[in-house]
Amino acid sequence: MMTDFNITDTIIGTGKAAERGALITAHYTGYLADGTVFDSSVQKGVPFECVIGTGRVIKGWDLGVLGSDVGEKLLAKWGLTLDLPDFPPMKVGGKRQLSVPAFLAYGERAVGLIPPNSDLRFEIELIDVKTRD
Template identity: 40%
Template sequence: MAKLVLAFIVVSAFLLVSAKKLDDVTELQIGVKYKPETCDIQAHKGDKIKVHYRGKLTDGTVFDSSYERGTPFEFTLGGGQVIKGWDQGLLGMCVGEKRKLKIPSKMGYGDRGSPPKIPGGATLIFDTELIAVNGKSANKGADSEL
């Protein structure tokens, strides 16, 4: 009986690891969830952008959210201030657009992770919304502080 239980545990562990690997990606995946009818303001390398986001692991665990803080995150796109998956995944995004980014470990936090919330080798999933580019938002037009 003990051998049967041990075999069950080994098989269960293997299936759990295999299921996790199915959710992992090796290349950046960008999914557009919403795109405005017009794209008057678009994000380019070097632009200062404001983004709302929710970051999750593949098991659905939320590790960070600007929505919960009530303040979008601001940074220079392509300036190396954020993970590579963001610098590439947000390029060309329109103000008001929403994207889902599935970021492989190599474009996120790598094998080291970002303890304690992000384990090493983790694929990251971000729901993002572009709020403003260079101080300009879709609904306010010119130099608005959000």
């Protein structure tokens, strides 16, 4: 079972940075630990939209998209302790891989094809960031 949260940037974006409360548009593919795809906006052909940093997605997504500075604040709010690597928020045009331990994903809940206590891996491509400004 994985305990570390890891991010790997495969492409560094050059557009607007994600920020807490922004509406993000992203393409993603989610994998189980054995490599099985459990969900993919790419395969559906429809980008995923959500407000980031407000609990609308799994904790691992909020952390992975928003970066370590905001991530530390979110962890404190959630009452979790974690050694986060130092990494910036995603920017539009960027692609990032997230390795998300079960406690930052769905924990003991089974969701769709995801068994309880599953570590997950995501490939995320940030397409757009809309803020209120």
